[in-house]
Amino acid sequence: MIIFRYSKLGGAEYISHLDTLRHIGKTLIRAKISVEYSQGFNPHMQIYLSPPVFVGLKSRSEYCLVETDEKAQSFIEKFNRYSPKNIKCITAFETQKKHKIAGLIDSAEYIFFCENKFDTNKILSQNEIFVDLKGVSKDIRNKIIDLNFVTDNVLIARLSFGNDLLRADIFAKYLTDNFTKVLDYEKTEAFISGKRPEDCLE
Amino acid sequence: MVLDEILKTVEKPARYIGGEYGERDLVWNKFNCCICFPDVYEVGMSNLGIRIVEESLMQVDGVTVDRAFTPWEDFGNALRENKIPLYSLGLKKPLKDFDMLGFSLQFELSYTEVLRMLDLANIPLLSCDRDESYPIIQGGGPCAFNPEPIADFFDLFVIGDGEEVMQEIAKLKLKYDSKAEFLQAVSTLDGVYVPSLMQVNYGDNRLISGVSGKTRVKKAVCRDLDSAVFPNSMTVGNIEAVFDRAVIEVMRGCPRGCRFCQAGFLYRPIRFRSVETLKKQAISLIENTGFDELSLNSLSTGDYPCLLELLKELKKSLPKTQIALPSLRVDSFSEEFTTQSRKSSLTFAPEAGTQRLRDVINKDVTEDEIERCILRAIETGITSIKLYFMMGLPTETDEDLDGIVNVVYKIRELYSKNRKMSKSLRISVSCSTFIPKPFTPFQWERQITKDEFEQKIARLKEKLFVKGVNFSWNNFEVSELEAVLARGDRRLSKVILSAYRSGAHLDAWSEFFKPEIWDSALKEHGLSASDYTREHKTDEILAWDFVDNIVTKDYLLKEKEKAYSRTVTGSCFNGCKGCGLQKEYRCKL
Ligand code: SF4
Numbered sequence: 154m155i156i157f158r159y160s161k162l163g164g165a166e167y168i169s170h171l172d173t174l175r176h177i178g179k180t181l182i183r184a185k186i187s188v189e190y191s192q193g194f195n196p197h198m199q200i201y202l203s204p205p206v207f208v209g210l211k212s213r214s215e216y217c218l219v220e221t222d223e224k225a226q227s228f229i230e231k232f233n234r235y236s237p238k239n240i241k242c243i244t245a246f247e248t249q250k251k252h253k254i255a256g257l258i259d260s261a262e263y264i265f266f267c268e269n270k271f272d273t274n275k276i277l278s279q280n281e282i283f284v285d286l287k288g289v290s291k292d293i294r295n296k297i298i299d300l301n302f303v304t305d306n307v308l309i310a311r312l313s314f315g316n317d318l319l320r321a322d323i324f325a326k327y328l329t330d331n332f333t334k335v336l337d338y339e340k341t342e343a344f345i346s347g348k349r350p351e352d353c354l355e
Numbered sequence: 356m357v358l359d360e361i362l363k364t365v366e367k368p369a370r371y372i373g374g375e376y377g378e379r380d381l382v383w384n385k386f387n388c389c390i391c392f393p394d395v396y397e398v399g400m401s402n403l404g405i406r407i408v409e410e411s412l413m414q415v416d417g418v419t420v421d422r423a424f425t426p427w428e429d430f431g432n433a434l435r436e437n438k439i440p441l442y443s444l445g446l447k448k449p450l451k452d453f454d455m456l457g458f459s460l461q462f463e464l465s466y467t468e469v470l471r472m473l474d475l476a477n478i479p480l481l482s483c484d485r486d487e488s489y490p491i492i493q494g495g496g497p498c499a500f501n502p503e504p505i506a507d508f509f510d511l512f513v514i515g516d517g518e519e520v521m522q523e524i525a526k527l528k529l530k531y532d533s534k535a536e537f538l539q540a541v542s543t544l545d546g547v548y549v550p551s552l553m554q555v556n557y558g559d560n561r562l563i564s565g566v567s568g569k570t571r572v573k574k575a576v577c578r579d580l581d582s583a584v585f586p587n588s589m590t591v592g593n594i595e596a597v598f599d600r601a602v603i604e605v606m607r608g609c610p611r612g613c614r615f616c617q618a619g620f621l622y623r624p625i626r627f628r629s630v631e632t633l634k635k636q637a638i639s640l641i642e643n644t645g646f647d648e649l650s651l652n653s654l655s656t657g658d659y660p661c662l663l664e665l666l667k668e669l670k671k672s673l674p675k676t677q678i679a680l681p682s683l684r685v686d687s688f689s690e691e692f693t694t695q696s697r698k699s700s701l702t703f704a705p706e707a708g709t710q711r712l713r714d715v716i717n718k719d720v721t722e723d724e725i726e727r728c729i730l731r732a733i734e735t736g737i738t739s740i741k742l743y744f745m746m747g748l749p750t751e752t753d754e755d756l757d758g759i760v761n762v763v764y765k766i767r768e769l770y771s772k773n774r775k776m777s778k779s780l781r782i783s784v785s786c787s788t789f790i791p792k793p794f795t796p797f798q799w800e801r802q803i804t805k806d807e808f809e810q811k812i813a814r815l816k817e818k819l820f821v822k823g824v825n826f827s828w829n830n831f832e833v834s835e836l837e838a839v840l841a842r843g844d845r846r847l848s849k850v851i852l853s854a855y856r857s858g859a860h861l862d863a864w865s866e867f868f869k870p871e872i873w874d875s876a877l878k879e880h881g882l883s884a885s886d887y888t889r890e891h892k893t894d895e896i897l898a899w900d901f902v903d904n905i906v907t908k909d910y911l912l913k914e915k916e917k918a919y920s921r922t923v924t925g926s927c928f929n930g931c932k933g934c935g936l937q938k939e940y941r942c943k944l
Pocket residue numbers: 610623624625927930931932933934935936937941942944
């Protein structure tokens with residue numbers, strides 16, 4: 154089995170989760186990477202994606218598990234030769250276990266490009282932060298794990314993901330409403346208990 | 356950045372981003388053409404015609420071809436509010452920058468979308484308001500055979516097969532800078548109609564009294580389909596297309612000659628591709644796209660003479676690919692095909708409920724054949740059957756409507772006697788209203804009125820609203836508008852423009868279609884739907900008479916007479932019927 158990490162940029166961020174799955178499937182067929190199929194009346198490819206991100210989120214850290222005997226290096230080369238222009242494999246590793254990546258990823262890191270720097274302690278020192286989510290006021294404080302400005306405009310944020318998701322667009326709006334205008338953002342890493350999947354899954 | 360903000364808020368933003376797998380890397384060229392499809396992305400991405408034209412244009416030196424689809428309402432409004440002109444998907448260039456926009460006209464109800472696309476691109480809608488700085492606006496596809504209702508918006512139309520004549524047009528555009536010179540030059544080609552070079556006069560009786568200028572346009576015909584341009588790859592849509600699969604065209608034209616079917620007459624002569632060519636095209640399409648389904652397209656694929664051989668070859672070369680056979684006729688439905696597919700549903704179109712009416716329309720399929728086919732389907736384990744009928748056909752009586760009910764009841768009876776599955780049978784019956792179309796033997800017929808429509812539906816409802824049967828029908832106003840636009844003349848350009856200005860758009864989508872707008876637009880210009888849905892006299896000048904479809908009017912008249920005397924002509928497979936084409940072309944049957 155292979156777990157690979159891929160990016161959705163340059164427009165591909167607007168391709169939905171289901172369509173992404175469809176494109177990965179077609180890429181594997183074009184690349185002639187042999188993949189296991191499920192049994193039954195309507196067999197489908199054994200491929201599993203990391204949890205869905207909302208349409209429009211640029212990402213460099215999406216993951217996918219494929220049931221195949223292909224070796225990691227040749228997988229990367231073949232995949233990228235046949236994948237859509239803006240869905241590209243960044244890295245891949247072989248694994249023996251059918252990890253349920255959709256359920257494992259629990260936090261993610263993002264880059265927020267901001268108009269101005271501000272003191273992130275103004276956020277991190279609070280005990281609760283209520284924002285309006287479709288008419289319901291919700292506390293998002295414990296979903297904000299870490300915040301760091303690396304330059305005057307670039308904020309790296311670690312936010313909760315998976316079951317306890319804090320969407321990047323909601324956080325961006327919170328920043329814009331209260332601290333600084335967010336110009337753009339993208340998802341850069343995904344973590345399982347603080348580690349990247351390629352560093353912790355075997 | 357603004358565009359990004361918009362994309363984040365609209366439905367299915369991947370329709371508007373381009374960058375599809377299989378898309379060529381485009382560069383701005385000497386002649387730049389954008390193929391425009393006046394329906395949404397997922398509908399247009401399934402269209403084979405635009406891909407063929409695209410491929411053929413790309414083969415001309417100095418030519419670049421891009422594409423654009425009509426935006427859904429949300430994206431269109433956002434473009435307008437933010438003053439972003441409609442752009443092409445490949446190069447992301449405003450449509451206004453292209454040398455030519457080629458509209459694919461598949462369906463009369465997309466006419467307002469042509470206007471909306473031009474409008475969103477900031478291009479004047481009327482050809483007389485466009486100077487040299489604007490692109491040439493060209494139309495093609497089945498609706499171009501009667502282009503008169505939209506004549507005021509277009510600079511030229513391609514009538515007939517596009518693959519060869521589009522190349523000639525591109526070459527002439529590279530040669531002539533001036534629009535007038537270019538239009539003059541292309542107007543000499545077979546298949547090219549330049550509306551500004553023909554004038555239409557109307558008499559006191561509101562009928563066409565004559566035409567002047569260049570008054571004859573012969574359709575373009577691609578003589579050798581086997582060697583004709585065909586794309587060896589296709590783009591895979593960012594979102595799933597309506598038909599998300601690879602497509603090959605096994606034949607063009609249809610030997611059946613059903614008297615209501617416009618496509619059957621427009622696409623004559625009958626031409627086939629060889630098994631060898633099709634196999635090559637299929638393999639390369641599947642390899643280049645990764646699709647797991649291949650559709651063998653044509654108007655009547657069951658009539659392709661080498662179908663079994665082709666299926667065998669495809670099974671050998673593409674063992675994992677599902678083969679789809681759309682438009683399979685009842686009588687060509689054989690066991691070999693059913694066992695090929697794992698589908699649990701069967702679709703077919705007897706079109707009329709009684710043998711008498713099927714004879715009238717020259718649909719030569721018998722009660723027996725229908726029964727045999729249903730039996731075979733039941734034996735293979737089919738549990739759902741979709742039936743398509745037409746109502747309002749010439750000479751139709753209540754007895755014919757009852758015939759539809761009888762067919763349905765008969766199928767239920769066959770199923771209960773022969774069922775293989777424990778599941779109960781689901782039958783869906785879909786009835787559309789007959790639309791008289793140009794270039795068919797029924798081109799002079801009238802369309803039924805709303806009152807008649809309601810009576811007929813009521814009669815069918817009474818007997819078809821039963822358990823296990825799902826009866827549906829088309830909206831009358833939609834069929835009426837389609838009839839008006841299909842047989843329309845030039846006066847309708849003003850009507851279409853008024854309807855568009857009053858808010859008509861995305862008419863092909865029921866949630867947007869507003870019949871009141873069309874009603875008042877017709878009235879505003881002193882017209883009514885009945886001017887077009889009425890019976891036409893066989894000696895009156897028809898709006899589309901100037902187009903030479905090569906099938907003669909005499910032949911159509913003879914066919915009309917045979918319809919009324921319930922005489923079946925049968926299929927061209929039993930011998931050439933002398934429709935007129937035989938003088939210039941040879942149908943290889
Ligand atoms: S020329 Fe003859 S064989 Fe060909 S379409 Fe006409 S009637 Fe049929």
